[in-house]
Amino acid sequence: MVQEVAILGVGMHPWGKWGRNFVEYGVKAAEDALKDAGIAWTDIQYVAGGDTVRNGYPGYVAGATFAQALGWTGARVSSSYGACASGSQAIEAARTRILAGLCDVALVVGSDTTPKGFLAPNKGARGDDPDWLRFRVLGATNTTYFGLYARRRMALYGATSEDFAQVKVKNARHGLTNPNARYRKEVTAEEVLSSAMVANPLRLLDICATSDGGAALVLCSMEFARKHTANPVRIAAISTVTPVYPSNVIEMPNFSTDSAAAVAAPAIPFRDSIAHAAYEEAGIGPEEVDIAEVYDLSTALELDWYENIGLCPAGGAEKLLRDGDTTIGGRVPVNPSGGLACFGEAVPAQAIAQVCELTWHLRGQAGARQVEGAKVGISANQGLFGHGSSVLVKR
Amino acid sequence: MKTRVPAVNGWLNIDPARPRLIGTKCASCGSIFFPRETTRCRNPHCGSARLEETELSPRGTLWSYTGAEYKPPEPYVARTDPFQPFAIAAVELAAEKMVILGQVVEVVMVGDLRIGQEMELTLDTLLEDDETETITWKWKPVAAVESA
Numbered sequence: 001m002v003q004e005v006a007i008l009g010v011g012m013h014p015w016g017k018w019g020r021n022f023v024e025y026g027v028k029a030a031e032d033a034l035k036d037a038g039i040a041w042t043d044i045q046y047v048a049g050g051d052t053v054r055n056g057y058p059g060y061v062a063g064a065t066f067a068q069a070l071g072w073t074g075a076r077v078s079s080s081y082g083a084c085a086s087g088s089q090a091i092e093a094a095r096t097r098i099l100a101g102l103c104d105v106a107l108v109v110g111s112d113t114t115p116k117g118f119l120a121p122n123k124g125a126r127g128d129d130p131d132w133l134r135f136r137v138l139g140a141t142n143t144t145y146f147g148l149y150a151r152r153r154m155a156l157y158g159a160t161s162e163d164f165a166q167v168k169v170k171n172a173r174h175g176l177t178n179p180n181a182r183y184r185k186e187v188t189a190e191e192v193l194s195s196a197m198v199a200n201p202l203r204l205l206d207i208c209a210t211s212d213g214g215a216a217l218v219l220c221s222m223e224f225a226r227k228h229t230a231n232p233v234r235i236a237a238i239s240t241v242t243p244v245y246p247s248n249v250i251e252m253p254n255f256s257t258d259s260a261a262a263v264a265a266p267a268i269p270f271r272d273s274i275a276h277a278a279y280e281e282a283g284i285g286p287e288e289v290d291i292a293e294v295y296d297l298s299t300a301l302e303l304d305w306y307e308n309i310g311l312c313p314a315g316g317a318e319k320l321l322r323d324g325d326t327t328i329g330g331r332v333p334v335n336p337s338g339g340l341a342c343f344g345e346a347v348p349a350q351a352i353a354q355v356c357e358l359t360w361h362l363r364g365q366a367g368a369r370q371v372e373g374a375k376v377g378i379s380a381n382q383g384l385f386g387h388g389s390s391v392l393v394k395r
Numbered sequence: 396m397k398t399r400v401p402a403v404n405g406w407l408n409i410d411p412a413r414p415r416l417i418g419t420k421c422a423s424c425g426s427i428f429f430p431r432e433t434t435r436c437r438n439p440h441c442g443s444a445r446l447e448e449t450e451l452s453p454r455g456t457l458w459s460y461t462g463a464e465y466k467p468p469e470p471y472v473a474r475t476d477p478f479q480p481f482a483i484a485a486v487e488l489a490a491e492k493m494v495i496l497g498q499v500v501e502v503v504m505v506g507d508l509r510i511g512q513e514m515e516l517t518l519d520t521l522l523e524d525d526e527t528e529t530i531t532w533k534w535k536p537v538a539a540v541e542s543a
Binding site: 117118120121123125127130132133134135136137138139140141143144147148149150151152155196197198199200201202245246248250254255256257258259260261262263 | 402403404421424425426427428429430437438439440458459460461462463464465467468469470471472481482483485490491492493494495496497498505510511521531
């Protein structure tokens with residue numbers, strides 16, 4: 001077990017397609033997190049930004065961009081990029097600085113403004129960039145990879161399109177009253193099953209959109225927290241693991257898996273290893289988890305995550321879903337926020353938003369979507385090019 | 396006659412009589428890499444710089460598949476207007492113990508595929524202009540190869 005840090009404040013800017021500068025969303029989320037923590041911006045000693053690569057130079061140096069927008073104070077700064085895992089990279093930067101004793105209180109911020117349609121590589125021909133080449137040579141979008149996983153799941157475990165649709169139905173219902181969600185509307189299985197086919201077997205309503213949004217956390221040492229609150233939500237573990245060679249499941253944006261011809265594949269595949277490392281670090285097991293926020297880039301992928309984070313054995317996810325275990329009111333609700341199904345993805349904000357949601361539930365402040373009695377929560381996510389991301393929180 | 400060039404230099408043999416993906420093999424530990432690794436063996440317990448070119452098996456089994464129903468964004472270049480949907484396959488090579496992606500030949504659609512079936516590598520045109528024909532690899536069901 002490692003030492004814990006406290007989550008003193010959380011804040012978000014609602015997700016949507018607002019079309020404004022990403023800095024605005026980050027500043028709003030930061031102001032809300034500071035207010036929630038009951039401290040002033042000038043109290044912050046360290047700012048950790050999650051980068052966006054679609055908004056020019058200010059996005060590459062997000063930590064400094066947010067610090068400047070909030071007003072320079074001389075605070076130390078960092079900016080992290082790990083694709084969809086950028087947020088947890090920033091959270092980890094702040095946590096380790098606090099645990100090293102180099103600061104008492106830190107602000108973590110991520111926000112994004114996204115273009116319409118498929119995410120695509122930045123402009124310019126780059127014949128040695130696998131992310132550029134997979135579009136050029138294969139025409140493989142992100143949804144291609146989601147489609148491959150979904151079809152594999154159907155063949156291995158007998159998942160059906162109806163199961164995938166039911167994930168969307170559940171998440172749409174969860175997000176109905178979430179003020180930060182972009183889509184707040186009931187969706188029927190028929191609507192999912194009749195939406196346009198995008199990456200067979202996945203249809204438009206199986207796949208998450210891209211959104212604008214922002215999320216922020218105020219993290220601090222347990223000693224600092226005691227001066228402000230009696231019983232804070234704490235971060236028990238953060239996993240930022242990379243794969244172990246040979247990584248033998250196809251990962252975005254790769255053309256191939258590693259070869260297991262010379263070295264046997266690891267006992268724990270990469271996506272299982274992400275939460276596994278968090279559980280090990282916290283000394284907490286998956287059976288203790290009350291609530292989870294996982295990265296439902298597609299409906300089918302949410303089912304994979306149930307198994308990857310240890311909620312059930314491989315092949316057990318469809319039963320968990322059908323039995324209502326992962327619905328609010330069930331044994332271990334998954335994506336009570338509504339997930340990416342209701343939010344759409346705002347890349348550098350998303351892993352931070354997952355922690356905001358878990359924190360509200362552990363405090364009992366999640367309103368109509370509250371998961372009653374939640375004491376332990378886990379987030380799981382993955383950034384392309386081998387970025388694991390999982391945050392384990394408890395109260 | 397147009398000049399034929401591979402979609403990516405050094406990734407494939409574009410001889411129609413012997414279509415093959417070309418990777419590299421570590422002379423020290425035997426690890427195989429596609430796309431080719433030429434600097435350092437990525438087996439962390441090896442790290443050798445002795446990487447030699449090797450052809451990959453031209454046949455494998457279908458690990459999974461999907462379809463591109465909408466035109467992918469740039470830098471993808473569609474060869475037809477309107478865009479024609481195509482299938483993408485992930486094929487597992489037994490000897491190399493790895494999965495390799497590729498488009499599926501145009502005549503084979505998602506509904507024609509099933510996981511576990513045998514697939515074979517073939518060549519097709521990726522792009523074409525007045526002087527150059529750019530050649531890529533595609534996967535084709537073995538049954539379709541035999542009946543073609």
